[in-house]
Amino acid sequence: MxxxxxxxxxxxxxxxxxxxxxxxxxxxxxxxxxxxxxxxxxxxxxxxxxxxxxxxxxxxxxxxxxxxxxxxxxxxxxxxxxxxxxxxxxxxxxxxxxxxxxxxxxxxxxxxxxxxxxxxxxxxxxxPEITTRLLSRFRNRPLVVHQSSELLTKREQEVARLVAEGMTNADIGAELFISAGTVKTHLAHLQKKLKVQNRVGIAAWVWGSGLMEEP
The missing domain is CATH 3.40.50.2300 (Response regulator)
Structure with a gap:
């Protein structure tokens, strides 16, 4: 349909x-x-x-x-x-x-x-352009709250980082060599685990948690 x-x-x-x-x-x-x-x-x-x-x-x-x-x-x-x-x-x-x-x-x-x-x-x-701009403020300020990224799997952390960089689902799939459907599943898990409603929420969590600074 x-x-x-x-x-x-x-x-x-x-x-x-x-x-x-x-x-x-x-x-x-x-x-x-x-x-x-x-x-x-x-x-x-x-x-x-x-x-x-x-x-x-x-x-x-x-x-x-x-x-x-x-x-x-x-x-x-x-x-x-x-x-x-x-x-x-x-x-x-x-x-x-x-x-x-x-x-x-x-x-x-x-x-x-x-x-x-x-x-x-x-x-x-x-x-993605809007997500990146809205979150630019997190790049230039010291971290106030360090949230643990341990609740996320390694793959979820990778997906979350790419979301924070402003990538689309298709871009993320190409970068990680996974299907768009798999990316969507990871995003759903991220939103549930992080208690956020959309990509901006995921990206904000990434920048606020210090995940972007981790090797």
């Missing part, structure tokens, strides 16, 4: 580009498009897609308001925010509103595809 995706963006060229990227995948299907937040909300309620890709700045209702409305009316729909604007406050607001992903429009096609698949599976995906 294909993952059904709804596209919400006020630029036709963006919607067209996303449609081409997603429908080139055998497991993804674009079931509708919307040019503003109001029509996107109506389409979400009528089509009930698996994933809603929404721009953050749209006429009539922005992506953050749309996410909140979708979470209230059709919580089974997984929202991924896709935007040109690389602002920390947007990331925090989107995740706080219930979005399970936050991507930059300049992200590689592989990242977009991976984010849609992750959202459909109930996982979170944040652009």
């Amino acid at each position: 294909k993952t059904r995706v709804l596209l919400a963006d006020d630029q036709v060229s963006i919607r067209t580009g996303f449609r081409r990227i997603l429908e080139a995948q055998h497991d993804l299907q674009v079931v509708g498009e919307a040019e503003n937040g109001v029509t996107a909300l109506a389409a979400t309620r009528s089509l009930v897609p698996d994933v809603l890709l929404a721009d953050i700045r749209m006429p009539e209702m922005n992506g953050l308001e749309l996410t909140r409305e979708v979470m209230q009316s059709t919580p089974s729909v997984h929202v991924v925010i896709v935007t040109t604007f690389d602002l920390d406050e947007y990331v925090h607001a989107a995740l706080g509103a219930g979005a399970c992903g936050f991507l930059l429009k300049r992200s590689r096609s592989a990242v977009l595809i991976e984010a849609v698949r992750a959202a459909a599976a109930g996982d979170s995906m944040i652009s």
